[in-house]
Amino acid sequence: xxxxxxxxxxxxxxxxxxxxxxxxxxxxxxxxxxxxxxxxxxxxxxxxxxxxxxxxxxxxxxxxxxxxxxxxxxxxxxxxxxxxxxxxxxxxxxxxxxxxxxxxxxxxxxxxxxxxxxxxxxxxxxxxxxxxxxxxxxxxxxxxxxxxxxxxxxxxxxxxxxxxxxxxxxxxxxxxxxxxxxxxxxxxxxxxxxxxxxxxxxxxxxxxxxxxxxxxxxxxxxxxxxxxxxxxxxxxxxxxxxxxxxxxxxxxxxxxxxxxxxxxxxxxxxxxxxxxxxxxxxxxxxxxxxxxxx
Numbered sequence: 690x691x692x693x694x695x696x697x698x699x700x701x702x703x704x705x706x707x708x709x710x711x712x713x714x715x716x717x718x719x720x721x722x723x724x725x726x727x728x729x730x731x732x733x734x735x736x737x738x739x740x741x742x743x744x745x746x747x748x749x750x751x752x753x754x755x756x757x758x759x760x761x762x763x764x765x766x767x768x769x770x771x772x773x774x775x776x777x778x779x780x781x782x783x784x785x786x787x788x789x790x791x792x793x794x795x796x797x798x799x800x801x802x803x804x805x806x807x808x809x810x811x812x813x814x815x816x817x818x819x820x821x822x823x824x825x826x827x828x829x830x831x832x833x834x835x836x837x838x839x840x841x842x843x844x845x846x847x848x849x850x851x852x853x854x855x856x857x858x859x860x861x862x863x864x865x866x867x868x869x870x871x872x873x874x875x876x877x878x879x880x881x882x883x884x885x886x887x888x889x890x891x892x893x894x895x896x897x898x899x900x901x902x903x904x905x906x907x908x909x910x911x912x913x914x915x916x917x918x919x920x921x922x923x924x925x926x927x928x929x930x931x932x933x934x935x936x937x938x939x940x941x942x943x944x945x946x947x948x949x950x951x952x953x954x955x956x957x958x959x960x961x962x963x964x965x966x967x968x969x970x971x972x973x974x975x976x977x978x979x980x981x982x983x
Contacts, residue, residue: 777799
């Protein structure tokens, strides 16, 4: 049977990019959109034009019946191997103007929609398959015009300060300090180790809830750390950290990307720290795009 990857909200933006990448990895991609059939058809056509396999499937993830029909369509094409919950509703509204309906509409797409898809996916997912939940930066960094989105992402997300312990594995002091500072500002207790050997020791001793991992580590690569983690049966969510800058950070980013490609698609979500000018040099600020299981 054909292995299928279903990506919700894939008619444009990040969802379309994820769909294209999964197709390059050899999966047949079900390109979902709520109602914009033309966009989903265009993404699927582009994948096929590039030698991949894809089809469009329209479904509103707020509708349980539509979600069930979507998974029936997927089953007619093959066997589900990957589900990427990328669909999100991101209106900009000040909290004073948010109505009950606005609040529930955001939650119904961002949180409840992911739940509906997961519920349908679990019976169909092949052994070794993956479910990836994409969370925007609003899950960790508040936005005064998107408080309903932040709440929905945090309730159903990977991290919650009261009961989650993340660990940063990053040898670059500038990046590590920025990530640690950002997490602590959000109320997290967070550990930080700087090389692959220390990372393995820390992971053996402490049951962390989230791993923020640089793949280009000294002594033992992040790729080896990740392989050992998965080989031991851990399902801990992982965020892959790469860098965008000049010089050594750019070389590190390239090394990380080469290492990640050796894994194939495993559902890891890369985070590139945006650079914030501070006068004499640029420093990264903590604003992750997503945290996803891999």
